[in-house]
Amino acid sequence: MIIKEKVIKYGNNVDTDVIIPARYLNTSREDELAAHCFEDLDENFKEKLKARKIIVAGDNFGCGSSREHAPISIKASGVKLIIAKTFARIFFRNAINIGLAVIPSVEASENINDGDELEVNLDKGEIKDITTGKTFAINPVPEFIREIISSGGYINYTRKKLNI
Amino acid sequence: MKTITEKILSSHAGRDVRAGDIAVVDVDIVMAQDGTGPLAVSQIKKLGFSKVANPAKSIFFIDHAAPSPRKELSDSHKVLRDFAKESGARLSDIGEGVCHQILVESYVCPGDVVIGADSHTCTSGALGAFATGMGSTDIAVGFALAKTWLLVPQTIKVNFNGKLGKGVYAKDLIIYLIGKITADGATYKALEFSGSVSSGLTIEDRFTISNMAVEAGAKAGIFAADETTNRYLGQRGRAECFKEIRADEGAKYEAEIDIDCTEVEPMISMPHTVDNTMPVSRIDKVKVDQVLIGTCTNGRLNDLKIAAGILKGRKIAEGVRLIVAPASRIVYLEALRAGIIETLIESGATVISPGCGPCVGIHQGILGDGEVCLSTQNRNFKGRMGNPDAFIYLSSPATAAWSAVRGFIADPREAL
Numbered sequence: 001m002i003i004k005e006k007v008i009k010y011g012n013n014v015d016t017d018v019i020i021p022a023r024y025l026n027t028s029r030e031d032e033l034a035a036h037c038f039e040d041l042d043e044n045f046k047e048k049l050k051a052r053k054i055i056v057a058g059d060n061f062g063c064g065s066s067r068e069h070a071p072i073s074i075k076a077s078g079v080k081l082i083i084a085k086t087f088a089r090i091f092f093r094n095a096i097n098i099g100l101a102v103i104p105s106v107e108a109s110e111n112i113n114d115g116d117e118l119e120v121n122l123d124k125g126e127i128k129d130i131t132t133g134k135t136f137a138i139n140p141v142p143e144f145i146r147e148i149i150s151s152g153g154y155i156n157y158t159r160k161k162l163n164i
Numbered sequence: 165m166k167t168i169t170e171k172i173l174s175s176h177a178g179r180d181v182r183a184g185d186i187a188v189v190d191v192d193i194v195m196a197q198d199g200t201g202p203l204a205v206s207q208i209k210k211l212g213f214s215k216v217a218n219p220a221k222s223i224f225f226i227d228h229a230a231p232s233p234r235k236e237l238s239d240s241h242k243v244l245r246d247f248a249k250e251s252g253a254r255l256s257d258i259g260e261g262v263c264h265q266i267l268v269e270s271y272v273c274p275g276d277v278v279i280g281a282d283s284h285t286c287t288s289g290a291l292g293a294f295a296t297g298m299g300s301t302d303i304a305v306g307f308a309l310a311k312t313w314l315l316v317p318q319t320i321k322v323n324f325n326g327k328l329g330k331g332v333y334a335k336d337l338i339i340y341l342i343g344k345i346t347a348d349g350a351t352y353k354a355l356e357f358s359g360s361v362s363s364g365l366t367i368e369d370r371f372t373i374s375n376m377a378v379e380a381g382a383k384a385g386i387f388a389a390d391e392t393t394n395r396y397l398g399q400r401g402r403a404e405c406f407k408e409i410r411a412d413e414g415a416k417y418e419a420e421i422d423i424d425c426t427e428v429e430p431m432i433s434m435p436h437t438v439d440n441t442m443p444v445s446r447i448d449k450v451k452v453d454q455v456l457i458g459t460c461t462n463g464r465l466n467d468l469k470i471a472a473g474i475l476k477g478r479k480i481a482e483g484v485r486l487i488v489a490p491a492s493r494i495v496y497l498e499a500l501r502a503g504i505i506e507t508l509i510e511s512g513a514t515v516i517s518p519g520c521g522p523c524v525g526i527h528q529g530i531l532g533d534g535e536v537c538l539s540t541q542n543r544n545f546k547g548r549m550g551n552p553d554a555f556i557y558l559s560s561p562a563t564a565a566w567s568a569v570r571g572f573i574a575d576p577r578e579a580l
Contacts (some may be wrong), residue, residue: 013347013348013437015545015546017525017543017545017546017547017548018545018546018547018552021525021547021550021552022199022228022524022525022526022548022550023525023526023550025199025526026229026234026236026237026240027236028202028203028206040546040547040552041546059348060347060348060351060381063347063348063381064283064543064545065199065282065283066200066280066281066282066283066285066297066298066299067199067200067299068200068203068281068299068300068301069203071299086348086351088348088351088381089351089352089381089383090283090297090298090299093298093299093302094298094299094301094302097299097301097302098301142186144186144313153301154301154302154305155207155210155211155301155304155305158211158305158308158309159211159212164211164212
């Protein structure tokens with residue numbers, strides 16, 4: 001899978017309360033969640049999304065609440081991939097479970113700039129920054145996790161395992 | 165030689181597991197709340213299930229928006245009530261209290277594996293259980309199969325030694341620790357709390373500390389199950405579920421952190437991150453508009469008692485709104501019988517129904533633009549209390565109560 005998109009860059013500790021505030025948790029509808037995604041962090045997010053579909057952030061992305069609505073709202077907004085120095089534990093699990101690509105990479109996070117164009121090859125395990133010409137290797141994903149992603153998320157994976 | 169985490173997860177995996185292993189484990193207790201529950205229900209259905217594997221220990225809590233302030237949330241509540249009926253799962257409806265408090269009061273036993281669709285599920289670690297938060301999809305599979313997969317975490321041992329000073333409480337210790345190791349200082353790890361101060365803490369104090377383990381990114385925050393745990397379970401009529409749980413001598417820890425509690429002062433977390441900490445004695449004068457005493461962090465009987473001790477015979481400052489939310493119906497009744505609620509109301513407090521209250525920004529005390537709230541809750545992220553243009557500070561109940569009297573963030577040692 002190859003993702004070729006431009007970058008929206010954010011800082012450290014992007015928490016689930018700014019990704020999708022609890023006041024909007026009265027719905028599981030993806031379009032409604034997407035409408036309020038990042039609204040408390042960046043009022044220009046929607047505008048930026050028109051031309052950019054990869055988020056690059058610092059440490060501890062997705063810290064805070066266990067709400068799965070957070071990765072759902074990001075995915076439903078059209079974001080294809082999140083690269084961060086580190087991810088908060090529950091967010092990371094949730095993203096994989098719903099099939100949103102997440103890549104932890106300190107090197108990529110430190111070197112990629114806001115607005116850069118990336119070509120990310122998930123199979124080869126490589127991030128290429130077209131704007132700066134730099135490339136970054138991605139740590140291989142454990143087999144177990146790859147199987148969840150290739151099944152299209154945790155529900156499908158479990159159904160497959162249970163033969164239902 | 166195993167850590168508490170390795171012991172509990174080994175006993176639930178049916179084999180010996182160590183930090184770094186991926187294990188499929190049996191789950192004793194599964195829960196979701198009204199924010200995360202409706203999505204869990206739709207995922208259970210997508211999985212093809214209409215029943216839960218272990219109905220007596222599968223619980224849906226209505227606590228985050230209870231009673232419902234909006235029709236959309238009322239519909240979410242209806243989804244949970246209907247599914248509980250259909251599946252046989254337990255329902256904890258409005259007025260019963262915050263999920264984490266009810267779990268420790270009535271469900272969790274030492275040695276259990278507990279998973280919940282709420283990040284503060286780690287609270288139950290105070291009873292010597294392995295308890296962790298997950299998202300709705302993970303929890304849906306947990307409800308359906310009473311199993312989950314886990315990466316067995318490394319453990320960081322935190323030794324609280326020394327002596328707690330006047331006006332310094334469990335909340336100050338955990339804020340101090342998070343300030344020291346930062347908001348991601350324990351990501352993916354289990355914290356195991358040890359040392360002479362930890363053994364001497366009341367069970368309520370342990371709940372406060374375990375509750376905030378996730379604010380350092382931790383997967384779990386665990387205390388040994390000891391005589392204090394045994395006494396508590398006895399008081400709750402659950403003596404039969406007690407068993408002693410402690411780490412083996414020589415268990416392998418990724419790191420040890422020593423905290424000399426004698427040096428810890430009353431602490432504050434400042435906007436907008438929990439690890440932005442400072443001793444109360446060193447912050448500039450910050451005027452408060454609202455003070456919240458309650459939540460799964462500090463809404464228990466002793467918390468209300470400490471606040472009432474400071475507020476007795478005093479009035480809250482003009483222009484301050486003091487909101488008190490008992491963590492559960494049991495806490496509320498005990499506080500009523502002890503005269504604590506009367507003292508709080510006489511001082512000017514507004515007492516709301518047991519539950520999450522305004523902590524998560526849905527109802528019962530949403531902040532106005534530019535307003536400041538000092539709260540005993542666990543999280544002060546931007547927008548947390550319903551308004552991204554407001555400012556949230558965190559403290560112990562003593563600091564919160566005394567600040568409500570002064571009208572600005574104030575050192576509780578002045579009142580003691």
